[in-house]
Amino acid sequence: xxxxxxxxxxxxxxxxxxxxxxxxxxxxxxxxxxxxxxxxxxxxxxxxxxxxxxxxxxxxxxxxxxxxxxxxxxxxxxxxxxxxxxxxxxxxxxxxxxxxxxxxxxxxxxxxxxxxxxxxxxxxxxxxxxxxxxxxxxxxxxxxxxxxxxxxxxxxxxxxxxxxxxxxxxxxxxxxxxxxxxxxxxxxxxxxxxxxxxxxxxxxxxxxxxxxxxxxxxxxxxxxxxxxxxxxxxxxxxxxxxxxxxxxxxxxxxxxxxxxxxxxxxxxxxxxxxxxxxxxxxxxxxxxxxxxxxxxxxxxxxxxxxxxxxxxxxxxxxxxxxxxxxxxxxxxxxxxxxxxxxxxxxxxxxxxxxxxxxxxxxxxxxxxxxxxxxxxxxxxxxxxxxxxxxxxxxxxxxxxxxxxxxxxxxxxxxxxxxxxxxxxxxxxxxxxxxxxxxxxxxxxxxxxxxxxxxxxx
Numbered sequence: 001x002x003x004x005x006x007x008x009x010x011x012x013x014x015x016x017x018x019x020x021x022x023x024x025x026x027x028x029x030x031x032x033x034x035x036x037x038x039x040x041x042x043x044x045x046x047x048x049x050x051x052x053x054x055x056x057x058x059x060x061x062x063x064x065x066x067x068x069x070x071x072x073x074x075x076x077x078x079x080x081x082x083x084x085x086x087x088x089x090x091x092x093x094x095x096x097x098x099x100x101x102x103x104x105x106x107x108x109x110x111x112x113x114x115x116x117x118x119x120x121x122x123x124x125x126x127x128x129x130x131x132x133x134x135x136x137x138x139x140x141x142x143x144x145x146x147x148x149x150x151x152x153x154x155x156x157x158x159x160x161x162x163x164x165x166x167x168x169x170x171x172x173x174x175x176x177x178x179x180x181x182x183x184x185x186x187x188x189x190x191x192x193x194x195x196x197x198x199x200x201x202x203x204x205x206x207x208x209x210x211x212x213x214x215x216x217x218x219x220x221x222x223x224x225x226x227x228x229x230x231x232x233x234x235x236x237x238x239x240x241x242x243x244x245x246x247x248x249x250x251x252x253x254x255x256x257x258x259x260x261x262x263x264x265x266x267x268x269x270x271x272x273x274x275x276x277x278x279x280x281x282x283x284x285x286x287x288x289x290x291x292x293x294x295x296x297x298x299x300x301x302x303x304x305x306x307x308x309x310x311x312x313x314x315x316x317x318x319x320x321x322x323x324x325x326x327x328x329x330x331x332x333x334x335x336x337x338x339x340x341x342x343x344x345x346x347x348x349x350x351x352x353x354x355x356x357x358x359x360x361x362x363x364x365x366x367x368x369x370x371x372x373x374x375x376x377x378x379x380x381x382x383x384x385x386x387x388x389x390x391x392x393x394x395x396x397x398x399x400x401x402x403x404x405x406x407x408x409x410x411x412x413x414x415x416x417x418x419x420x421x422x423x424x425x426x427x428x429x430x431x432x433x434x435x436x437x438x439x440x441x442x443x444x445x446x447x448x449x450x451x452x453x454x455x456x457x
Contacts, residue, residue, distance in 0.1 A: 014169065020171030023424070038137065051309075087121065088113035198313065260284055340377040341415065388431060395408035397416055
């Protein structure tokens, strides 16, 4: 391997999804030199490359039908900016009795946006903060000595580049850096290692939103299950998912369709990902032909986009210095070093049983005794045991599977990312040395919402 050059930074972030952006921008604003290494040509990860243009987990529908802010910080800064510039929908403007933004009124808390507006906004946020973004750049190996990572070797159009850092963040979602340097992790169910299903999203346009939502309201059928049941009986519906999930995006006639699910796909294996993408594209075309024929509002619809990137819900989770258990979550456990939280529903469907989530029951008839809870995430859950200058953010943090199902959503990923980047500004090369009282106070000063102040416990 012939290295063409060595670049040096205070803080190097692997992964330019929302967790990586939050980590990089927050650290740079506190005075560090920061780089993001991103394998795609766009920032945003799942929110852009995977087509999920509804930013969930940053607001929560309250009892007065107003949407409470539950993350704050960079999540609110970016979404407020999008809304102000006309690139996203303000949830409090949505008519909850005629809601095309999801299955139920609470789904209107997700902020639907225009994908291109989001991409440009994320570019601008990083540029304004002084973050150096390496697009179309893949990490090939990790150099380390003892409990310190020294550099990441990457490959891009320039060739092999060595990127040195004083501190590093793994925001890849798949804990790719952990895998390269021997950090302990878990993946999938304890009994068989299976991970939950993947998805390939598509956007369709020329949808008659009024016809669709009127039918849903009239038949009390947000997922059109009675139509799908008839199609299954006729042998015309053989998709893994047996519900129709649609979400209106920014434009009135453009909808996200989240139906094409795939079993048995390991998001850390190239062959699985390649197969899922190829098969998923064919399934999207097939699905739309059925929707045009049978689903209200889709008669004239056409495909606007099939996502370029697979929607992967679950891969590796580190076994960090503290693992948040389901017992911790359900009891509302508080920690002296809480730096983030999720108020989102448990959301990790069974790897094999279509339409079934172990925590929520059948998606057609979910458990109704759920209550709003605040699942707190301590700083220790962002730290691996093996390295002192490495931190994690996003869905690969140290939590059990069921908790990851709630923590993997975009809002909480922003929150753990901002915690990681802010911690880097206090760490001086050692994340274990961070004074968590100072960290927490700095996060709240920067607009992050203290989870202990949320009105849901």
